[in-house]
Amino acid sequence: MSFKKVVVFPAKLENLAAIDALIKSTAELAGLDARSIYAIRVATEEACSNIIRHAYQGIEDGTIECGCYSNMDSFTLVFRDSGHVFDLTGVPSPDLDSCLEDRKAGGLGVYFIKQLMDEVSFEHIPGTGNVLTLVKYLTPDSEKSST
Amino acid sequence: MSFKKVVVFPAKLENLAAIDALIKSTAELAGLDARSIYAIRVATEEACSNIIRHAYQGIEDGTIECGCYSNMDSFTLVFRDSGHVFDLTGVPSPDLDSCLEDRKAGGLGVYFIKQLMDEVSFEHIPGTGNVLTLVKYLTPDSEKSST
Amino acid sequence: MEYIVEKLKHCDLLSISGRIDSQSAPELSEALDKIMESGQHKIVLDMSEIEFISSAGLRILINAQKKCKQQLVAGELVLAAVPERVHEALDMAGFLPLFTIEDELTHAVGNI
Amino acid sequence: MEYIVEKLKHCDLLSISGRIDSQSAPELSEALDKIMESGQHKIVLDMSEIEFISSAGLRILINAQKKCKQQLVAGELVLAAVPERVHEALDMAGFLPLFTIEDELTHAVGNI
Numbered sequence: 072m073s074f075k076k077v078v079v080f081p082a083k084l085e086n087l088a089a090i091d092a093l094i095k096s097t098a099e100l101a102g103l104d105a106r107s108i109y110a111i112r113v114a115t116e117e118a119c120s121n122i123i124r125h126a127y128q129g130i131e132d133g134t135i136e137c138g139c140y141s142n143m144d145s146f147t148l149v150f151r152d153s154g155h156v157f158d159l160t161g162v163p164s165p166d167l168d169s170c171l172e173d174r175k176a177g178g179l180g181v182y183f184i185k186q187l188m189d190e191v192s193f194e195h196i197p198g199t200g201n202v203l204t205l206v207k208y209l210t211p212d213s214e215k216s217s218t
Numbered sequence: 219m220s221f222k223k224v225v226v227f228p229a230k231l232e233n234l235a236a237i238d239a240l241i242k243s244t245a246e247l248a249g250l251d252a253r254s255i256y257a258i259r260v261a262t263e264e265a266c267s268n269i270i271r272h273a274y275q276g277i278e279d280g281t282i283e284c285g286c287y288s289n290m291d292s293f294t295l296v297f298r299d300s301g302h303v304f305d306l307t308g309v310p311s312p313d314l315d316s317c318l319e320d321r322k323a324g325g326l327g328v329y330f331i332k333q334l335m336d337e338v339s340f341e342h343i344p345g346t347g348n349v350l351t352l353v354k355y356l357t358p359d360s361e362k363s364s365t
Numbered sequence: 366m367e368y369i370v371e372k373l374k375h376c377d378l379l380s381i382s383g384r385i386d387s388q389s390a391p392e393l394s395e396a397l398d399k400i401m402e403s404g405q406h407k408i409v410l411d412m413s414e415i416e417f418i419s420s421a422g423l424r425i426l427i428n429a430q431k432k433c434k435q436q437l438v439a440g441e442l443v444l445a446a447v448p449e450r451v452h453e454a455l456d457m458a459g460f461l462p463l464f465t466i467e468d469e470l471t472h473a474v475g476n477i
Numbered sequence: 478m479e480y481i482v483e484k485l486k487h488c489d490l491l492s493i494s495g496r497i498d499s500q501s502a503p504e505l506s507e508a509l510d511k512i513m514e515s516g517q518h519k520i521v522l523d524m525s526e527i528e529f530i531s532s533a534g535l536r537i538l539i540n541a542q543k544k545c546k547q548q549l550v551a552g553e554l555v556l557a558a559v560p561e562r563v564h565e566a567l568d569m570a571g572f573l574p575l576f577t578i579e580d581e582l583t584h585a586v587g588n589i
């Protein structure tokens with residue numbers, strides 16, 4: 072099965088649940104296994120909340136375009152925004168070994184996205200905006216559990 | 219529906235569960251409501267454990283004959299033993315109001331039987347033994363829940 | 366009757382299941398005695414899985430409650446998750462004022 | 478996200494359910510702050526009904542754990558009844574060594 076679905080949301084935290092509902096139902100339709108679906112949902116929350124909180128910081132009325140593309144081999148998410156330019160692929164991993172006092176509370180979102188997805192790429196198209204592409208491969212297992 | 223069922227058990231504590239199973243299935247068959255069935259089961263345990271522990275105290279190889287008699291109006295239990303003669307109908311109620319330190323641990327069994335059953339009578343038939351008869355009336359409610 | 370003891374920081378949690386009659390009541394008694402002999406007199410009794418209890422079982426409870434409360438540092442036997450029929454038996458025995466009865470196991474363990 | 482706080486003798490039991498994302502995480506933060514402001518720094522978090530949690534939720538947990546442990550009489554935020562997906566997120570974040578995690582709510586409340 073191969074399909075695509077694209078929806079534009081106002082860049083507001085209160086839309087995170089609606090974005091999640093879209094991604095979840097689309098990933099289920101694509102036949103992903105429960106584990107992959109949950110991974111994609113977390114990655115989506117992290118990506119979209121960063122766009123809302125950081126990319127559109129100080130900017131009103133921003134939008135996020137959420138695109139889901141499914142084919143035999145993979146499930147691809149494309150998030151487009153027109154906020155500040157930021158290439159998250161360059162963000163270094165957080166220190167996950169320090170003791171409680173030294174542990175940073177934040178800085179986990181980008182790390183989660185990279186851990187949970189198989190491909191993460193960023194592109195800035197001048198005049199258009201930021202394009203974040205996240206890919207999850209369909210494993211034989213996830214294909215099996217799709218039947 | 220009207221029926222009877224009579225079974226003889228060796229008077230041993232390890233047979234209490236088997237006696238309970240008999241009484242329970244018979245009371246269910248008679249169409250009693252769950253509350254009445256539980257009441258009858260408790261009364262049976264109290265009566266039979268008293269026969270085993272007290273009536274046959276110092277006596278080996280005693281038996282308890284358990285009779286269940288069901289008709290339209292009531293469910294009757296008759297327990298027969300050939301142990302020491304004891305008319306439990308004469309046992310006074312325990313003091314249920316004293317403080318923890320003064321509270322007696324025992325002496326609740328006979329009280330429970332009297333509370334839970336609608337009629338309690340004792341007869342000693344010389345040469346035959348003790349006959350304890352417990353009756354539970356079938357309420358309109360319990361008849362309804364029997365369908 | 367079957368039982369499990371879980372030793373927690375604030376109490377021992379004794380979970381009993383099945384049938385407690387004159388035959389099995391001594392097992393309940395031993396389980397409680399073992400806990401008290403270990404020095405723990407704060408005991409939560411999870412009664413949720415009791416299918417049947419007669420006065421022989423109640424007798425054990427009142428004896429254990431007496432021992433727990435007699436300690437220099439008073440303990441307590443708290444009854445938790447009491448099924449309806451068991452509650453009725455406790456009521457009929459006049460035991461309700463003598464025990465703390467908690468609906469939720471977590472409350473029993475958290476409040477003892 | 479929905480939550481209930483139950484004040485027990487040994488701790489406050491905070492049960493949260495639903496979705497904890499960047500939108501709802503502040504509610505979790507407030508719930509924890511209110512408990513700590515009341516002077517209680519022993520907190521059991523019942524996570525059994527969490528359907529979804531993102532790093533925004535984890536951030537709240539680590540901040541609360543820091544505050545609890547910094548007290549003169551050290552408290553603790555104990556995580557209880559953690560669903561598998563939430564456990565995986567805690568693992569990915571490297572949080573497992575920083576929290577006591579209890580499978581059973583009664584153990585969490587009884588051991589804190």
Ligand SMILES: Nc1ncnc2c1ncn2[C@@H]1O[C@H](COP(=O)(O)OP(=O)(O)O)[C@@H](O)[C@H]1O
Nearest residue numbers: 121122125126155157159177178179180181182
């Ligand atoms: N879309 C974005 N636009 C601008 N800055 C971003 C974006 N995503 C992430 N960042 C920056 O990267 C940092 C790390 O992001 P993240 O790992 O999600 O942690 P957190 O958001 O908790 O700080 C953020 O603090 C922010 O400075």
Ligand SMILES: Nc1ncnc2c1ncn2[C@@H]1O[C@H](COP(=O)(O)OP(=O)(O)O)[C@@H](O)[C@H]1O
Nearest residue numbers: 268269272273302304306324325326327328329
């Ligand atoms: N079938 C019996 N035969 C002889 N004595 C009995 C019998 N049933 C009861 N008793 C006496 O009556 C007392 C009260 O009985 P009961 O209320 O069941 O309490 P418990 O058995 O706990 O003492 C018993 O202690 C016993 O002395």
